[in-house]
Amino acid sequence: MSILSLHNVSKSFGKTEIIRGVNLDIQAGERHAIIGPNGAGKSTLFHLISGKYQLSSGRITFRDQEIQNRPPYEIVRLGLARSFQVTNIFPRLSVFENVRCGMLWKQGLGYSFRHLLGSQTELNARAMRLLEEINLDDRADFPAGELAYAQQRALELGVAIASGADLIMLDEPVAGMSLSEAEAAVSLIRKITEGKTLVIVEHDMNIVFDIADRISVLVYGEIIASDSPQAIRANPKVQEAYLGEAALEDAGGNDA
């Protein structure tokens, strides 16, 4: 059963068409990676799904509801959460506040000014448990902006999953990490997306082939293949796309 479907999704900035008629089905419970060369439009695709950008044309359905062109806060309330490629947390709030804020809406507290957060015992305990999961419980009271880079990335994940969404989209979650940090982050991602649907954009092919059940390859705004990791590895079109990029770079060098 597909939980998220993209039908002929297109996005242009001025005359430049970045996403060109993407069709994609994400099955409930799968770990789906989107890969592609730089500038293929992976992040743009994330922005379209999560409501940051408006579509030029096409439809996106999440659990049989059309979500295209709805504001991000409505989409996340339906259970579709995301993280960002560039760390996007609340720097002056404490680490604890960061994840608790992520939980507020799902808790049904909305814009309330009649509830005191201090007395939300169950919510506070849940926020602490999440901090333990992402190994930041000993940093709970630190301003989030003062954390080390890898810890900020872990918090970025924590804020994304805090809402308890069923579909989590992660945009290059291990970019800029050292090897050991990346390994820790990958096992963390596995752990916290247990039983959920995961859509991930990642550059590191080892991680992609390690984590994904299915891989879609995005090249110049089009999905050229969507298949199991083994099939993707063997796919001549994919090989061509990646090799082609290298060939193009060589050609550019010759022209100059």
Next chain:
Amino acid sequence: MGKFAAWVGYLIVLLGLPQLFDSVLAITILNQMAIAIVFALSYNMLLGQGGMLSFGHAVYFGLGGFMAVHALIMIEFETVYFSITLIPLVGGLIGLVAAIFVGSFSTHKAGTVFAMISLGIGELVAASSLIFVSFFGGEAGVSADRTFGPPFFGIEFFQDVEIYYLSAGWVFVATVFMYLFTQTPAGRMANAVRDNPERAEFIGYSARRVRFISFCTSGFFAGVAGGLFALNYEFITEENLNAVTSGRVLLMAYIGGLGYFIGPIIGAVVLTLMNSLLSNYTELWMLYLGIMFVLTVLFLPRGFAGFIMIHQTAWLRGKLSSLFLPYLITGMPAIMFGGSILAAIEMLHHDGEPFGFLFITLDSGNTLHWLALTAVAAASYYACWRSLGQLNAAWEEANGVGDPTERGPG
């Protein structure tokens, strides 16, 4: 328990001050402080907690105040019948209504757009106040008499000290509610939207709606402050809703410290004191206020409250007292230097005529005075500069800088 004790202490200070300072002047100043505290706290709800820089916050203060004066007039002419103790509530409701109207279009964005709209609305309302004379009373403003209302437990509010106790009660209640607001989901999300409006949208909150709620709440409490103003002065003019008043509340909140709940309270107290006391001694107090603001922005970006809070580490390590002497050694010449600069400014101002400065008489026509002043300035500057090393060392020692057993963030 610590928090509860702090609130009790706050209430005791509020109620005890007129016992300690009972002169007519002191009560006048205390009343001004009470108004300023509520106003500055409401402003901080916008800028410090919500990240909205407003240049027109006096609009809600002023409109609340004008309506409060009109309500007093209505009480006087028995059009309505209620106790004047509720006048701040009238002001608050008008502030709220005005904020709902303006906030419906101004809270779409924070930053420059919000700031410019607030400036525009401020100018617009200030201009209207001279056009719609029947409500705003033109340049003379409107006035009323607070003593015509039904007595409140036998009190008829003839005296300023009675108004002070009433104001103190309102200040306490308003402070409690503004503090509690920071502890609610709406208040905490206001901080989140201030930090990162984009991410707030991706955790389920409309940044605009969050700002709107803060804006309206802030408008309400600004109106309450306006109501307190109306009760205290029994008149109000255009001056109370124009850009000067808006600028003053910005200064209070900023100098006090935006990031801390008590910051604006400190700022309100300090600026009210400067306003009323310093202005007795020198005509140049506005200049000094400006200098203080610039120095605060440059050297204490988190205000007086921030300056107090950076001592937390030393306090927790039990080393706060070790800073006392180093502060004194650097502070004395620093004060001397500042004082000699002030003396020079005053001498230029009182060109050619002798005037009293602290315990001495200075005369700009006397070359010896200039020479002595220059000597004091140079000597104190040198002493201050030389002492920075020991202060720095003491600071690092007190905060455990370089101590490998200390755990830093990260």
